[in-house]
Amino acid sequence: MSETTAPVALLIEDEVGIRRFLRAALEGQGFTCVEATTGSEGIAHAATRAPEIVLLDLGLPDMDGLDVMRRIREWSTVPIVVLTARGKEREKVEALDGGADDYITKPFSVLELLARVRAARRYRAESGTSAEIVESGSLRIDMARRRVSVLGNVVPLTPIEYRLLATLARYAGRVLTHEFLLREVWGPTSTEQRHYLRVYMAQLRQKLEADPSRPTVLMTEPGVGYRMAEADEAG
Amino acid sequence: MPLTKAKTYAGSVLVVAGVTALALLLRQHLESSDLTMLYLLGVVVVAISFGRGPAITAAVLGVLAFDFIFVPPHFTFRVSDARYFVTFAVMLAVAVITGTLTARLREQREGARIRERRIAALYRLSHDLAVRSGVADVLATAVAHVQEVLGVRALMSVPTDDGAIEHLAGDRSVLESEADQQAVERTMRSGRPVGLSAGAVGPGVFHMPLDAGTGTRAVLSIRLHDDQVLEPERLELIRAFSSLIGLALERCRMADSARHTQAQIEIERARSALLSSVSHDLRTPLTAITGAATTLRDDASGALATGTRRELAETIADEAQRLTRLIGNLLDLTRLESGTLRVHKEWHSVEEVVGAALTRLGAEISGRTVQVSLGRLPLIPMDDILFEQVVRNLVDNAIRHSGNEEPVLIHGRLEDEELRLEVSDSGQGLSESDSRRVFEKFYRGRGASNHGGAGLGLAICRSIVEAHGGTIEAANRPGGGAVFTVRLPVEGSPPAIESEAETGVREGQT
Numbered sequence: 057m058s059e060t061t062a063p064v065a066l067l068i069e070d071e072v073g074i075r076r077f078l079r080a081a082l083e084g085q086g087f088t089c090v091e092a093t094t095g096s097e098g099i100a101h102a103a104t105r106a107p108e109i110v111l112l113d114l115g116l117p118d119m120d121g122l123d124v125m126r127r128i129r130e131w132s133t134v135p136i137v138v139l140t141a142r143g144k145e146r147e148k149v150e151a152l153d154g155g156a157d158d159y160i161t162k163p164f165s166v167l168e169l170l171a172r173v174r175a176a177r178r179y180r181a182e183s184g185t186s187a188e189i190v191e192s193g194s195l196r197i198d199m200a201r202r203r204v205s206v207l208g209n210v211v212p213l214t215p216i217e218y219r220l221l222a223t224l225a226r227y228a229g230r231v232l233t234h235e236f237l238l239r240e241v242w243g244p245t246s247t248e249q250r251h252y253l254r255v256y257m258a259q260l261r262q263k264l265e266a267d268p269s270r271p272t273v274l275m276t277e278p279g280v281g282y283r284m285a286e287a288d289e290a291g
Numbered sequence: 292m293p294l295t296k297a298k299t300y301a302g303s304v305l306v307v308a309g310v311t312a313l314a315l316l317l318r319q320h321l322e323s324s325d326l327t328m329l330y331l332l333g334v335v336v337v338a339i340s341f342g343r344g345p346a347i348t349a350a351v352l353g354v355l356a357f358d359f360i361f362v363p364p365h366f367t368f369r370v371s372d373a374r375y376f377v378t379f380a381v382m383l384a385v386a387v388i389t390g391t392l393t394a395r396l397r398e399q400r401e402g403a404r405i406r407e408r409r410i411a412a413l414y415r416l417s418h419d420l421a422v423r424s425g426v427a428d429v430l431a432t433a434v435a436h437v438q439e440v441l442g443v444r445a446l447m448s449v450p451t452d453d454g455a456i457e458h459l460a461g462d463r464s465v466l467e468s469e470a471d472q473q474a475v476e477r478t479m480r481s482g483r484p485v486g487l488s489a490g491a492v493g494p495g496v497f498h499m500p501l502d503a504g505t506g507t508r509a510v511l512s513i514r515l516h517d518d519q520v521l522e523p524e525r526l527e528l529i530r531a532f533s534s535l536i537g538l539a540l541e542r543c544r545m546a547d548s549a550r551h552t553q554a555q556i557e558i559e560r561a562r563s564a565l566l567s568s569v570s571h572d573l574r575t576p577l578t579a580i581t582g583a584a585t586t587l588r589d590d591a592s593g594a595l596a597t598g599t600r601r602e603l604a605e606t607i608a609d610e611a612q613r614l615t616r617l618i619g620n621l622l623d624l625t626r627l628e629s630g631t632l633r634v635h636k637e638w639h640s641v642e643e644v645v646g647a648a649l650t651r652l653g654a655e656i657s658g659r660t661v662q663v664s665l666g667r668l669p670l671i672p673m674d675d676i677l678f679e680q681v682v683r684n685l686v687d688n689a690i691r692h693s694g695n696e697e698p699v700l701i702h703g704r705l706e707d708e709e710l711r712l713e714v715s716d717s718g719q720g721l722s723e724s725d726s727r728r729v730f731e732k733f734y735r736g737r738g739a740s741n742h743g744g745a746g747l748g749l750a751i752c753r754s755i756v757e758a759h760g761g762t763i764e765a766a767n768r769p770g771g772g773a774v775f776t777v778r779l780p781v782e783g784s785p786p787a788i789e790s791e792a793e794t795g796v797r798e799g800q801t
Contacts, residue, residue, distance in 0.1 A: 214791040251638040255788050258640045269646045269663035276647040279676040
């Protein structure tokens, strides 16, 4: 990231009130904001302004937000965070599986938004972290040595448990859909077997969380998937 | 059962033959004028039994037989004495008069019987129709009557809302071709019978509109077998049936319309209750937000203390949060009630769903202890998104209404093939009317107005739980406080998963 020119954030959102506070929040983080009020304008800006992050509202006046995303994805790997509404879990899953890096549900706080933006930018650069050590709360995963510990105590895991945890850790902070996790951990033929995930997530929480019914690291996004809390987020 | 024509004429021949035989036996003892009396008697008997035609036949045959056998010269049809012509004329006249009279009597009697039967059939139909309440029911009853009383095949067709024709009751084979279908439509449109000629109706199909003066409500199609004929009397009966059925259909329509109006009134009432409640619940936070935001905006000189500014900003955030919750609840309830929300059951971990609910409540339960004891529950079939909301609303409700800082308990167990999930608090508990009404929309328990709820959360819980096929109830705990119990049926057993050995740290690639 260059120090001389500020990174560009592209806001594709038709509501002026929302654009205004997004701009305030992002400029506070050192971004230059480019605003688009329609999908086609957004696509044009994405091509010409070289944004480093795109915030995309899925309810646009001229076209389906998911189509806007797919169009941008045809030639660009810029991180995209979609803004969506509560109760639209299917839309979230579609967005994530269709190339969005993350989503955020309206209404949201600025802190929440900035955390998603940070996570999305980080992973787009690295396509999943290649860090050797991932930490979240009291959990520590040594990826090179395949060693998992909580508060310094090594916790034995089964091969599948480890693979699941490692996948979540590689994308810590990001929501991973059921389908993505099943494909990564069990292979492409198991993407319908969501109960596998539920059983193994329960086992992981039993081993890794202080109170499995109040998880601080292995978070559930009902209807969408799972997310490992980032280091600064987990308690 | 009336005899056929051929049989009545055969009968009259037999009677004449019998009389002739009797006359042959008695002719030694009787004058020929007495013998004519015997023939006259025969003619009268035939007239009474078989009617006018056979009576005239009998008279003619009688005259011929009498002339041939008994009038000299015997065994010729020649007549020597002119007075026998008078005898012949009298016999013919008697035959015609008696025959006509008895025939008229018989017709009257027959007519009375037909009328009686028709009235009985109409009475039975109207009686049966009176106890039916739906259109389909009325039509099924009517069609059964028509088929039974008239011995024909019948079919009832009604117009659907989109202008098509639906066959609701009877025998579909009545309509044999596309042309028959079109005839039904024509009848429906014109309100006049189709395929019905004047007088008796022969084999084929015809269509009667069923109408009570406000338009054709249905069409009755009747098909006759190859050798079946409907006389005008029975056609009359069909017409009478048609009006009766038309009236019954009209009655159904009016009942429907009355019910609809009643439902509209209820909806209207519910809507205005909702509107008044919602407008209050929306206006309160909006007032606070507007006040705080304009104060901040208009403080151009920066006169407000930093603490005050912070308080105002917090007010805006809190009240917006409250609005968010209210609107979310309203939307959920609308979707649940309109039936557009589908329950999508999968095998879920209760612990995970409870965990997601507590995470989502987040700041709202800060400072309060929520104790969870779920033991080792198996996966349970449920819609995670919806059930997470049930748990969230129940915990939120417990925290708001318990009125103290005691912990909220979540307890789950599997019992009798159902999941029992209890959310309990140690607060002031529920009054009697509370426990009956807490799940009603917009109901707020005692003192609830201080807690900022709109009385929707528990109504949503009930809708969701019931959509899962479960139940929810509220009661007081023996030691004080309220307990809400959700029961979810568990059907089938969770899919099996092979267990796996822990290979510990540094396990190799699998």
